[in-house]
Amino acid sequence: MNIDPAMTAAARIGRQDHFRTPQRLTPFHPRLAALMTGADWYDWAGYAAPSKIRDEELEYFAIRSTAALFDISPMVKYRIEGPGAVDFLNRLTLRDVRKLSPRRVHYTAWCDDEGQLLDDGTLFRLGEKLFRLCCQERHLPWLLDTADGFEVAIVEETDEIAGLALQGPTSAAILREAGFTISTMKPFDIATFPDENGEVLISRTGFTGDLGYELFAERSMALSLWERLWEAGRLRGIAAIGYSALNRARIEAGFILANADFVTSEKALRADRTRYPDEAGLDWMVDMAKPHFNGKRAIAAARAKGVMRYALVGMELEGNEPASMALLYHRKTREAGIITAATWSPTTKRNIAIASIERKYAEPANSELWAEIYALRELRYHKMMVRARIVERPFLRLARRTATPPADF
Amino acid sequence: MKSFDVAVIGAGHNGLAAAAMLAKSGRRVVVLEASARIGGLGGAVEFAPGFWGSLSPVLYRLPASVEKALDLGKHGFKHGGLASTVTLGADAPAITLSGAWGEQVSGVSAADAEAYAKLRNRLLKQAAVLGAFDSETPIGPDAADLGAKAKIARVAMGMRMSGADEFRQFLRMALMCVADVADEVLEDERLKGLIAYDATVGIRLGPRSPTSLLGLYHRLSGDSGGRQGGMTIPFGGMAAVMEAFASAARAAGADIRTASPVARIDVNAGTVTGVTLAGGETIACRTVLSATSPLVTFGRLLSGRELDAGFANSIKSLRNKGNVSKLFVALDRPPQFHGERPARHVHAPSIRVIEDSFNPQKYGQMPADPPFELFVEQPDAQSAKQGAAAILSISIANTPHDLKEGWDKGRHALTQAVMVRLEAASPGIGNHVLASALLSPVEIGDAFGVPGGHWHHHELQADRLYALRPVFGAANYRAPVDGLWHCGAGAHPGGGISGRSGLNAAREIIAAERGR
Numbered sequence: 001m002n003i004d005p006a007m008t009a010a011a012r013i014g015r016q017d018h019f020r021t022p023q024r025l026t027p028f029h030p031r032l033a034a035l036m037t038g039a040d041w042y043d044w045a046g047y048a049a050p051s052k053i054r055d056e057e058l059e060y061f062a063i064r065s066t067a068a069l070f071d072i073s074p075m076v077k078y079r080i081e082g083p084g085a086v087d088f089l090n091r092l093t094l095r096d097v098r099k100l101s102p103r104r105v106h107y108t109a110w111c112d113d114e115g116q117l118l119d120d121g122t123l124f125r126l127g128e129k130l131f132r133l134c135c136q137e138r139h140l141p142w143l144l145d146t147a148d149g150f151e152v153a154i155v156e157e158t159d160e161i162a163g164l165a166l167q168g169p170t171s172a173a174i175l176r177e178a179g180f181t182i183s184t185m186k187p188f189d190i191a192t193f194p195d196e197n198g199e200v201l202i203s204r205t206g207f208t209g210d211l212g213y214e215l216f217a218e219r220s221m222a223l224s225l226w227e228r229l230w231e232a233g234r235l236r237g238i239a240a241i242g243y244s245a246l247n248r249a250r251i252e253a254g255f256i257l258a259n260a261d262f263v264t265s266e267k268a269l270r271a272d273r274t275r276y277p278d279e280a281g282l283d284w285m286v287d288m289a290k291p292h293f294n295g296k297r298a299i300a301a302a303r304a305k306g307v308m309r310y311a312l313v314g315m316e317l318e319g320n321e322p323a324s325m326a327l328l329y330h331r332k333t334r335e336a337g338i339i340t341a342a343t344w345s346p347t348t349k350r351n352i353a354i355a356s357i358e359r360k361y362a363e364p365a366n367s368e369l370w371a372e373i374y375a376l377r378e379l380r381y382h383k384m385m386v387r388a389r390i391v392e393r394p395f396l397r398l399a400r401r402t403a404t405p406p407a408d409f
Numbered sequence: 410m411k412s413f414d415v416a417v418i419g420a421g422h423n424g425l426a427a428a429a430m431l432a433k434s435g436r437r438v439v440v441l442e443a444s445a446r447i448g449g450l451g452g453a454v455e456f457a458p459g460f461w462g463s464l465s466p467v468l469y470r471l472p473a474s475v476e477k478a479l480d481l482g483k484h485g486f487k488h489g490g491l492a493s494t495v496t497l498g499a500d501a502p503a504i505t506l507s508g509a510w511g512e513q514v515s516g517v518s519a520a521d522a523e524a525y526a527k528l529r530n531r532l533l534k535q536a537a538v539l540g541a542f543d544s545e546t547p548i549g550p551d552a553a554d555l556g557a558k559a560k561i562a563r564v565a566m567g568m569r570m571s572g573a574d575e576f577r578q579f580l581r582m583a584l585m586c587v588a589d590v591a592d593e594v595l596e597d598e599r600l601k602g603l604i605a606y607d608a609t610v611g612i613r614l615g616p617r618s619p620t621s622l623l624g625l626y627h628r629l630s631g632d633s634g635g636r637q638g639g640m641t642i643p644f645g646g647m648a649a650v651m652e653a654f655a656s657a658a659r660a661a662g663a664d665i666r667t668a669s670p671v672a673r674i675d676v677n678a679g680t681v682t683g684v685t686l687a688g689g690e691t692i693a694c695r696t697v698l699s700a701t702s703p704l705v706t707f708g709r710l711l712s713g714r715e716l717d718a719g720f721a722n723s724i725k726s727l728r729n730k731g732n733v734s735k736l737f738v739a740l741d742r743p744p745q746f747h748g749e750r751p752a753r754h755v756h757a758p759s760i761r762v763i764e765d766s767f768n769p770q771k772y773g774q775m776p777a778d779p780p781f782e783l784f785v786e787q788p789d790a791q792s793a794k795q796g797a798a799a800i801l802s803i804s805i806a807n808t809p810h811d812l813k814e815g816w817d818k819g820r821h822a823l824t825q826a827v828m829v830r831l832e833a834a835s836p837g838i839g840n841h842v843l844a845s846a847l848l849s850p851v852e853i854g855d856a857f858g859v860p861g862g863h864w865h866h867h868e869l870q871a872d873r874l875y876a877l878r879p880v881f882g883a884a885n886y887r888a889p890v891d892g893l894w895h896c897g898a899g900a901h902p903g904g905g906i907s908g909r910s911g912l913n914a915a916r917e918i919i920a921a922e923r924g925r
Contacts, residue, residue, distance in 0.1 A: 091714055113719035113882075146718035148725070292679060294717045297889055300679075 023048050026073035027162040027222030031230075035240050042243065045136070045158070047074035052242035057346075059245035063208050064347055066237025067168035069229060070246055072214065073222075076138050079157045080131040084150035087291075089123065089131060092146045094277060096290040100125045103190040105203050109282050110139075115298030116265035116274035118142065119258050120282065122205060124190060132157075132216075136258040137266065146294060162222035166229060167212030167249070170236040172406035175202070175213060178232035182213065183405040195228075197221045207246060209253025211400045211407075236409075248343045251352060254314055254393030256280060261312065261340040261354055276302055279359070281312035281393070310337070311362035314393035317351040317371055318386040320344050326371045328357055332385060336361040336369055339388075345395055352395045353388070362390065411664070413439045415696040415918070416684050418671050418710070419858075421449025423896045423911030424700030425654035425665075429479050430915035431698070432661035439692060440663055441684065443670035443858050448651030449700075450857050450864075450898075451906050456737040457844035459795045463647035464735055464853070466784040466802040467492065467753065469640045470631020470905040471650075474544070478912060479657040486653035488634045488641040495748035496599050497756045497783065497834045503747035504599050510607075510629060510638030517597045524594040533629055533637055535579050538568050540630030540637075543902040543909050546917055547876040549885035584871065587625055588616040588760045598759040606757035606780050610806045611733055611864035611904070615767030616760045620871045627869060631907060642751045646786055647906070654908065674699070674710045674893060681892030684710075696892050696922070698914060702859045702866040703879040703899040704729055706888070715890055723880045727899070728868040729861030730810035731850035732770055736781075736827055738801040739792060739843040744785060744835040754783040756830050766807040773813040781805040781827055797843055803827060810850040810861060820847045866899035875901055886914035887921075894918055 007015075024047045026032075032050050040051040049071065052059060062068040080089065089097040093108045100106050102125050109120035121135030133143075143154050166174065175182045180193050185204045193200045198221050206212030217225050230238060250257070258264050265274040276299060277286050286299055302308055317323055323342040330336040337357030345352045353371075361367055371388040374381040400407055417428045420442035432438040446452050453461045468488065476482060493507035496516070504516035511529055514522045541564050548557040569576050582590060587608035591601040605616035608625035615621065634641040643650045655665055670687040674697055683693040699706040707716060707724040746754050757763055757780035766776030782804050788797040805827060812819045824847050831838050854862030861867070867879060876884045878901045886894050896914035898904035 087714065091718070113717035142718065145722040148718070148721065149713040292715050294719070297679060297717070 024159070026071050027219045028071045028073065028164070028226055031223065031226050032071060032240060040242065044074040044243070045076055045138070049074055050242035052244045053240045056242070056244045059239060059241035060248050060346060062237065062239035062241055063168050063210060063245060063249045065169065066239065067166060067170040067174050067233055068208075068239055068241040068245070069233075070165040070167065070241050072163035072165050073161070074158070075134050075163055076136065077156070077158045077161050077163075078133040078140070078143060079155045080133060080152060081129060082150070082152035083129055084152040085129050085131055088147050088150040088152045089133075090291055091150070091293050092143065093123065094282070094285040094287060094293065096287045097123065097125075098290070102127055105188045105190060105205050109277055109285055111277065111295030111299070112265050113295060113298065114265070114274075115276050115295035115302060117258075117262055117277060117280055117282070118266060119264055120256070124203060126190065126201070137264055142266075160219055161216050162219050162225070164215045164225065164229070165206055165212060166215065167206045167208040167210050169211055169400055169407070169409040170233070170238075171212050173408050174229060174233040174236050174238060177236070178228050186404045187402050195221060195225065197224060200225060207253070207255055208249040209255070209394055209396055209401060210249065210398055211403075247341070248346070251341050251343045251354060252345050252347060252394065252396040254354070254395060256312065256354060257341070262356065275310060275356075276308055278303070278308050279310035279312065279356075309359055310356055311359045312354065312356055313362055313390045314395060315339070315353040315355050315369070315371075315388045316391045316395075317342075317353060317388045319384065320351050321373050321375050321384065321386075322351065323353050323371045323373045323386075323388075326373050328355055328388060329370045329372060329385075330361055330366070331368050332370045339371060348396050350395065354393070355388070411437075413437045413664075413692060413694045415439070415698060416441060416692050416694045417663075417698045417700055418684065418706070419443070419449060419700035419897065420447040420655065420665055420667065421700055421897065422451050422651060422654050422906050422908045423898070423914075424449070424698070425651070425658045426475070426479060426908030426911035427698055427700060427896055427915040428663040428665070429654070429658040429661045430912060431918065432658060432663040434919050436696075438658075438663040440658065440665040441669045441671050441686065441692075442665065442667045445668050447655050447665060447667060448648060450853075450859065451647050451651050453646060453648035453789070454737070454848070454856070456846035456848070457739065460737070460739045460792045460797060460800070460844045461648075461789050462737040462786060462800045462802045464802075464848075464857075465647055465906060466786055467640050467642055468633045468650065468906055469628065470633060470907040470909075472632045472907070473635055475908050475912065479654065479908065481653045481657060484653040484656035484660065486650055487644050489643055489751055490641065491634050491636060492640045492642050492751040492753050493749065494603060494640075495746070495752045495754050496603065496758070497746065497754040497830065498758065499833050501747070504597070504603065505748050506603065507749070508639075509634075509636035510640070514600075517600050521595055521597045521600060525600060528590075528594050529638075531575070531578065532625060534571070534575065535582065536626040536629035537637060538564055538579065539626050542875060543630065543907070544913065546886065546913050547878070547884040547901045549876070549887070550882045582622060584620050584623070586617050586619050586621045588621070588764070590622055591760065598761070602757040602759045602763060602780075603755055605760045605763050606755055606782070606806070609763060609767070610780075610782070610804065611731075612869055613728065613730070613732055614870065615764045617764050618767075623871055623874070624869070627903060627905070631905060640753065642784060642786070646789065648789070650906065671710060673712070674706075676711065676715045676890055676893075679715070679891055681890055696894065696918060698894045698896060698918065699888075700895070700897045700911060702729065702897065703727060703883075703895060704860050704867070705858060706895050711888075711890065711893070717889065720880065720882065720889055727873070727879055729863050729866065731853065731861050731863035732807055732809055733864055734805045734808040734823060734850060735848040735853065736801070736803040736805060736824060736845065737848075738803070738831075738845040739788070739795075739797040740799045740801065740838070740841045741796050741843050742841050743799045744801070744831070744838055746785075746835055750785070752785075754834070756781050756783075763807070770807040770809040773809050773811050775809070775812060775814070775819045775822060776807050778826060779805050779807045779823070781830075783831075795843065808850065810854075812849070816849040816851055820849060823847060864898070865904035866897060869903040874903075878903065886910070886917050
């Protein structure tokens with residue numbers, strides 16, 4: 001637990017000096033700032049993170065054609081350790097953690113008592129009794145409440161652990177060049193490698209739908225790790241990227257983002273804005289056969305009563321105008337939902353989107369949907385009503401993402 | 410081995426009342442009581458070797474409807490006469506509220522007597538509005554609770570129909586503090602002290618704490634001896650009342666097993682499968698009704714793993730620390746207090762005295778002059794054999810559960826503070842004490858399996874009433890595990906010996922299982 005009862009109140013207050021640093025800097029900030037041509041920073045979980053380094057298009061094509069280096073240090077990370085870790089995580093999350101082998105990762109999500117999504121994230125099983133949970137929002141109070149009665153220690157380690165995503169066709173070759181023997185790693189595998197200053201943890205995971213890896217190390221090792229990859233990638237097109245490029249890749253891959261594609265129940269102010277997993281396309285995760293978990297009864301009851309109201313779908317739109325936040329209408333008249341993420345997909349050459357719609361409009365017979373797009377062109381909106389078809393997610397499937405050993409691009 | 414449909418955990422009045430109704434409906438019922446005696450907080454206590462007294466000596470909310478539902482009369486129950494309330498102390502003349510909560514008042518000025526009559530009338534009417542919900546199941550999270558919603562609409566409409574002025578008064582007063590309500594119309598400090606005492610005893614609020622009038626509504630919403638606000642001291646002590654409840658349950662076919670502590674409620678895949686006793690015996694049944702504190706039901710008997718974290722945490726956060734201690738005194742001759750019998754003698758000489766004792770208890774300190782109420786009980790056969798002519802059962806308010814100096818130290822000072830008052834009221838009484846014992850809230854909690862030793866299992870305040878008692882989502886006696894139900898003082902409508910929550914829960918179980 002992060003709270004040390006032995007600590008005096010004065011010491012506790014003294015340690016809470018976070019307000020003096022309204023925005024924190026990641027361990028890679030010096031490298032990112034040096035490469036950046038503008039000053040296009042945004043706030044990611046309290047850290048300054050780059051929207052773009054130089055050029056969104058070039059950065060996108062680094063992901064799909066060479067290799068992109070993206071700083072994921074701001075991702076919220078919890079270290080969960082103890083004999084009760086598996087049972088605790090099974091109470092917390094929707095999937096059965098007993099089925100997650102050591103040195104493997106799975107994508108999961110968790111809900112409140114009402115079965116409404118609190119967040120999604122990746123769970124790393126680092127050892128028999130040691131896990132790392134990575135997510136978008138902070139949850140320590142909820143994790144501690146859920147841990148009541150379990151022999152488990154939970155510590156937030158967001159600031160202590162530096163993270164880098166290396167994504168793209170040449171990512172495996174770069175890692176090999178840098179001395180990491182990752183050829184036998186399958187998707188969602190974890191491996192650790194010694195580094196001159198400690199240990200680097202590598203998982204074959206990512207948020208791009210491409211061949212890619214994520215690397216974690218102590219904060220103090222961050223810059224040397226960066227140099228090691230940068231050097232190894234010099235001839236393989238390594239490029240630092242910002243979130244705008246990553247966002248296009250993740251939409252192509254069909255990945256959703258908490259508080260973008262659904263509102264988490266801790267953030268939502270309006271009762272009807274939260275979502276059951278089934279309403280965010282995560283019904284496949286809900287393991288009703290495993291022991292009790294938070295929200296299980298509520299989800300089971302909602303399924304039994306048929307009260308799920310929304311569906312999350314992939315869409316393909318006519319034209320080439322990205323339709324972010326566009327309203328969707330059924331037969332151009334009845335409001336049916338909203339597009340939560342959209343982009344022109346450079347790789348598939350399609351105008352794609354992720355949308356949250358009322359469940360009944362997800363039925364094929366009932367899905368004549370139209371998107372109302374307002375495109376601002378020199379102080380005048382071009383108003384378009386374009387046909388939006390529900391299509392399968394992901395929008396893009398790349399064989400190289402899963403090929404083991406990975407090809408030597 | 411005998412098999413059962415329902416296991417009821419706890420043989421307090423609610424568990425027994427529910428068991429009787431469930432057994433009457435044809436179910437095979439077993440009641441499992443942890444201690445060697447039935448009755449729970451209503452039971453008899455052997456406070457010193459061979460001396461017995463009632464922890465709760467008085468009935469103030471056991472209405473005729475409950476007596477009738479359980480046929481308690483046939484099982485040996487008889488109300489005593491209406492007890493009056495008398496100020497304790499040497500100052501003559503004492504104030505006496507006789508009849509049901511002072512239908513007649515003596516010892517105050519004519520102006521105060523008239524003002525009190527008006528206030529009493531108004532408070533009883535207001536309390537009756539809330540009391541109308543005692544036998545109702547609170548609204549649940551299910552939006553389809555049409556019956557409960559209709560009841561609220563009906564009661565609100567009825568209240569409105571009684572006149573715009575009274576309706577406005579109710580809305581104005583409901584969340585006030587009792588001190589302001591009393592100060593508005595009364596002069597006599599002792600009379601105001603009596604009212605403030607009834608509003609705050611058993612609850613962690615002082616007379617000047619906002620919403621403390623709600624405590625008085627709770628006190629006055631019930632009826633006993635056929636009179637709203639009435640208070641009766643039962644023949645044979647509270648143990649006899651509990652025996653009547655038990656007898657009703659047995660007559661309906663329920664098995665009552667004492668000294669059978671339940672170790673856990675067994676659950677498989679979100680459904681109750683039975684209970685396991687501390688001795689290892691497993692009793693399989695499809696329904697379990699837990700009539701103990703919600704902190705025990707959900708915190709100890711049920712593995713937290715079977716509950717959602719938010720629910721488990723809200724149960725854990727219930728304010729369960731009681732602040733009423735019990736002093737028993739066995740006397741070899743009856744005390745010489747003012748007033749007719751049966752009576753309750755109250756030491757709460759002013760609102761100021763109560764508030765002054767409320768303040769230190771907030772910080773875990775023992776008040777110097779805590780208010781208390783005293784009942785003179787007839788000794789049972791065993792106590793009489795040891796020479797007891799009277800047993801004093803004294804409830805002392807504002808004595809903190811978490812006493813900083815520790816109860817080993819605090820008990821002596823507290824006993825002395827009360828004995829000084831008794832000596833003043835009945836000179837020489839100290840020379841006639843055969844035995845005495847003080848039970849702190851901690852000890853009451855330990856002895857009766859109610860963590861915190863709270864009269865109502867946990868605070869009975871505005872945020873924990875009706876649909877919010879014990880927490881929203883479980884107020885309709887359903888637990889978030891199929892087949893598990895709960896009742897008791899921790900559920901609606903709170904403490905006081907009425908059997909209401911047990912009856913309500915039994916009714917819900919029967920309705921839910923109909924057609925199964």
